[in-house]
Amino acid sequence: MITAGIDMGSKTVKVVIVKDGEIVGKHMLLAGFEAQEAAETAFAASLEAAGLTADDIEAIVATGAGRKNAPHTDRDITEVGSGAKGAHHLYPAVRTVIDVGAEEGRAIRCTEDGKVLDFALNEKCAAGAGAFTEAMSRALEVPIEELGPMSLQSQNPTPMNAQCAVFAESEVVSLLHARTPKQDIARSVHDAIASRIVSLAKKVGFEPEVVFIGGVAHNPGFVDSLERALECKVIIPEDPEFIGAYGAALAAAES
Amino acid sequence: MTTGALYETKPLNCWAKAKEIREEYYRDYANAHENGGIRWAGGAWTFGAIPCGLGDDVWSLTSEPYGASIAANKLFSLRCLEATEKAGYARDLCSYMRNYWGSILLNEYAFGGPFPKPDFIWQDHICCSHAKWYQVVSDLEGGIPQFCIDVSVGPYHEINELKLDYVVGQMHDGIEWLQKTTGRTYDDAKLIEAVYQECRSTALWAEISCLNKAKPAPLDEKTMYSLYVLGTLMKHSKVVADFYEELRDEVRWRVDNQIAAIANERCRLMSDTQPPWGFLSVFRYLEQFGAISVGSLYTFGLIGMFEVKPDGTWGPRTTPQEQGIEITDREQALRILADWNLSKPEWQHFYSPHLKTEMMVRIAREWSLDGVILHYNRGCEGLSIGIAENRLGLIEAGYPVMTFEGNMGDEREFDLPKTTARIDAFMETLGIKEI
Numbered sequence A: 001m002i003t004a005g006i007d008m009g010s011k012t013v014k015v016v017i018v019k020d021g022e023i024v025g026k027h028m029l030l031a032g033f034e035a036q037e038a039a040e041t042a043f044a045a046s047l048e049a050a051g052l053t054a055d056d057i058e059a060i061v062a063t064g065a066g067r068k069n070a071p072h073t074d075r076d077i078t079e080v081g082s083g084a085k086g087a088h089h090l091y092p093a094v095r096t097v098i099d100v101g102a103e104e105g106r107a108i109r110c111t112e113d114g115k116v117l118d119f120a121l122n123e124k125c126a127a128g129a130g131a132f133t134e135a136m137s138r139a140l141e142v143p144i145e146e147l148g149p150m151s152l153q154s155q156n157p158t159p160m161n162a163q164c165a166v167f168a169e170s171e172v173v174s175l176l177h178a179r180t181p182k183q184d185i186a187r188s189v190h191d192a193i194a195s196r197i198v199s200l201a202k203k204v205g206f207e208p209e210v211v212f213i214g215g216v217a218h219n220p221g222f223v224d225s226l227e228r229a230l231e232c233k234v235i236i237p238e239d240p241e242f243i244g245a246y247g248a249a250l251a252a253a254e255s
Numbered sequence B: 001m002t003t004g005a006l007y008e009t010k011p012l013n014c015w016a017k018a019k020e021i022r023e024e025y026y027r028d029y030a031n032a033h034e035n036g037g038i039r040w041a042g043g044a045w046t047f048g049a050i051p052c053g054l055g056d057d058v059w060s061l062t063s064e065p066y067g068a069s070i071a072a073n074k075l076f077s078l079r080c081l082e083a084t085e086k087a088g089y090a091r092d093l094c095s096y097m098r099n100y101w102g103s104i105l106l107n108e109y110a111f112g113g114p115f116p117k118p119d120f121i122w123q124d125h126i127c128c129s130h131a132k133w134y135q136v137v138s139d140l141e142g143g144i145p146q147f148c149i150d151v152s153v154g155p156y157h158e159i160n161e162l163k164l165d166y167v168v169g170q171m172h173d174g175i176e177w178l179q180k181t182t183g184r185t186y187d188d189a190k191l192i193e194a195v196y197q198e199c200r201s202t203a204l205w206a207e208i209s210c211l212n213k214a215k216p217a218p219l220d221e222k223t224m225y226s227l228y229v230l231g232t233l234m235k236h237s238k239v240v241a242d243f244y245e246e247l248r249d250e251v252r253w254r255v256d257n258q259i260a261a262i263a264n265e266r267c268r269l270m271s272d273t274q275p276p277w278g279f280l281s282v283f284r285y286l287e288q289f290g291a292i293s294v295g296s297l298y299t300f301g302l303i304g305m306f307e308v309k310p311d312g313t314w315g316p317r318t319t320p321q322e323q324g325i326e327i328t329d330r331e332q333a334l335r336i337l338a339d340w341n342l343s344k345p346e347w348q349h350f351y352s353p354h355l356k357t358e359m360m361v362r363i364a365r366e367w368s369l370d371g372v373i374l375h376y377n378r379g380c381e382g383l384s385i386g387i388a389e390n391r392l393g394l395i396e397a398g399y400p401v402m403t404f405e406g407n408m409g410d411e412r413e414f415d416l417p418k419t420t421a422r423i424d425a426f427m428e429t430l431g432i433k434e435i
């Protein structure tokens, strides 16, 4: 069966085409102001990558914050459901899924058969999400992709007190003025977010195995902070940012 | 019945009357002086039956429902909150209290006209905010005589005669104080009548809450908010007791005839603590999933008085009149009033979250719930304390729990899209799809 999953995230739109459980095409674009248009483009690009046409797709399920606006869909499921489904399909032993995207961080606890038992989401502020790292990389004047590797070089981590992205930004500025090395600040930023995410994971009663999905899973500095705070290794799928869309496509195959 | 609906629904016949009683309450308070009467202010928890002994022209303004009324008017609430902050009070205090203080600071009554200054304050102390609330009111109004009763005698299962003596002794002192403050002679017969009515109205509310054990539920929690509020205004009044009797009969009829609160009930939930009053639409949002909040410990147990019946389930507490007790003097009336109020379910968990968890699990079981939605209410320290502990207890008892953060009286701390997104995810985990 060939299905599609469209993840209308708050910052990016991800589309995957799945054939018999395997990803055969995928594409990601910035959502921008015209998320629907971006979804159309990403859908066409992922079909092209799969060598298929829209007529080949038997069912489409949307997920993500903007899922109600996704084009062509038969139904939609939440980010909690799609993340758990995608992660569980790839790693059946998973019991906790941690998903950190641009605007939201979440922890999901699953059963052996992938059913969601409990979930916790970060509250209004961005302190548990990718937007926080972006704000901090701006404050440090470091490209976002360099923030992770940079934090791994930290020699003397400085604890960061601020829990809120706005206050954290001014704390970063103060640390810079105090001539704190950028590596140490980067590490503090990641530790701060990791502690927020770990408190979500603890809220749902996390147990291994832990699969880490969402775009922030590409950040090695954050992964390091998360593993230290969780005191366990996390599994990162090959395309962590596509797991929500993948889960949606798997759900489409069930409908 | 609407095509495709599982159950017939119908608006409550006595709905308009409830609205009328509430409007009249706030009008009577405001107009008390014009009509030669007295105004007093105090919490919804206070022993409101006692000032009734001063006469039939004594009108009250209970603080929490007034704060909630302000909260439901988002623009006015914002002005009140900002006025309070401008006066230097911290933003993390009880949001009912901040709304109330703002109304005084702006000198605007939520129901029109200037804020009607009370002649005296009659309060009890159930939480730290309660203790300070009227001290500030008095200061802001240039000094208002106040009497406060300390009720911190522990949970009801530990009550004994000595503890009752402590509360009743203060009540006696309070009556002396009321006479001195108002210059009126106290009428024990009016006190006794008010105690009878309070027991009657609060037992009736418990009975109405228990009728919601039926499937389909005859009432949804959003509707219950507009009904239980009358008890928070004047639980000691015959008007409220009579209304609750009429409501009880109508709700019983709905149960007998399977008249549902929502047409497609297939998922039963409860909430906890005061809701974000400016966003009661959240309850309507649930309906698209066929989900209904059938009540909560807060909605049932702030006004309703319960007891464990011989079959082990909760039912309305047996009133003194049902027990054939004739109240003959002040001491007996006060003792019954103290004992009755100290058994209030919502009062118990001020002493331990475990007591609250026990009651919540009982509700979940007896009201046949599928899940629980907990409001992590930043606006109320009193009712939110230990709520994370309650969550764990409910999960342990096998009930799925969703939480959302908000504030009953400060809409700046509530995020509607995030909350509905959580509801979507929660429904999905319960296996419930939109209808």
Ligand code: SF4
Residues within 6 Å of the ligand: B064, B094, B095, B096, B097, B127, B128, B129, B130, B379, B380, B381, B382, B383
């Ligand atoms: S904090 Fe809660 S319990 Fe205390 S006075 Fe305010 S509303 Fe009442």
